[in-house]
Amino acid sequence: MRASETELSTIDGLVRVENAPVGEVLRSVKENTKDSYTHEEVYGDYCTLQGYVDAPPRDVYEYLADMKSQEEYTYSVRDLEPVDDTGLYVGWDRLSGNTRIYVRIEANPQALTVDYHAAWDQGEDLWMIYLFRVVDARTVLKRPGSVILWTNCHHPYYEKNPYPELAPSPDRPWVGDFWREFYAGHKVELENIKAIMEHRHHRGIPITPSAASGA
């Protein structure tokens, strides 16, 4: 027995084979596997999408990690320009008229994670975080290509704009008003990513827009 078994036995609520018989746990797990789930249950606190793309993981990673790719695959982020030399960019979110969107990308080429730290109206407090991870589909699905994982967490600022005075107009809708629609909205953009990358991969066109445009 491991040294920590004594300690573990004092922690309330642990479900381990030592204290919960297999038959009982399987029955309880089956009961908790429902036929359907409400939108709030699945997408209330976190909004995760997953999707398969028939293009190599390294290419998909580089595409997502390239600032200008958003001008292609997002529905409405356009005309990104550097704010300074720290990697902070500003563009327009055409979803809401004259809204400025600030974005910084933090990517890890070993883990193939790509995080967009973004915000509407100001670039000091980048609280809207888009967590991407690219996974080699050969390992997880036994097929060539990539799996994209994409999670947003329900940050409290979605509920209430922390800087209302910076909105271009008082009646401009807030990004958080769309939280309930994030899954369906991001699905549109994930399908855009898939369409663009497969189009290019199947034709041998360089996948990242900076490479394609020579920028």
Add this chain to the structure above:
Amino acid sequence: MRASETELSTIDGLVRVENAPVGEVLRSVKENTKDSYTHEEVYGDYCTLQGYVDAPPRDVYEYLADMKSQEEYTYSVRDLEPVDDTGLYVGWDRLSGNTRIYVRIEANPQALTVDYHAAWDQGEDLWMIYLFRVVDARTVLKRPGSVILWTNCHHPYYEKNPYPELAPSPDRPWVGDFWREFYAGHKVELENIKAIMEHRHHRGIPITPSAASGA
């Protein structure tokens, strides 16, 4: 206009503000946001869990990246021992009597990703992949602590055991028979992780079992 606009206009199915009016897209996104989703829709191809843990991200990462932690937080993986000096371990999965489970962990301390590459019965083809990622909750939820993201993909071997001759007995249930229960089953283990880490963090006990046992 960017150099690639002409190319993008030739890709079927793209939904971008240039070709799809905001009102129309918002209407369609609202229609695709359903009140409920079937189990198959949400957990058929991928099984993702997310959870908040009140313990520092670096500690949570180190806990998940430590091979022996599975003996604490999993329901039934026990008695892991190194197979060789490459990081491959073998233990017992007590869920199914005398089943051997092989595990290798690949972790990235910068990105805080932790992947378990595992398989029942053999250690040559580690096809069961548990993708974890730890995120600093201060950035994504504006509170101290960690968010754990955990995804399994529906690898074809879940549908059919590729090495049935290696099962300890012909009537041993296959791990893939439980795919439908993965969400509820992994939820039990995510709750175990949360309970163990919060117990230790709140009491100043070293979080990883190797540290706690002096191993």
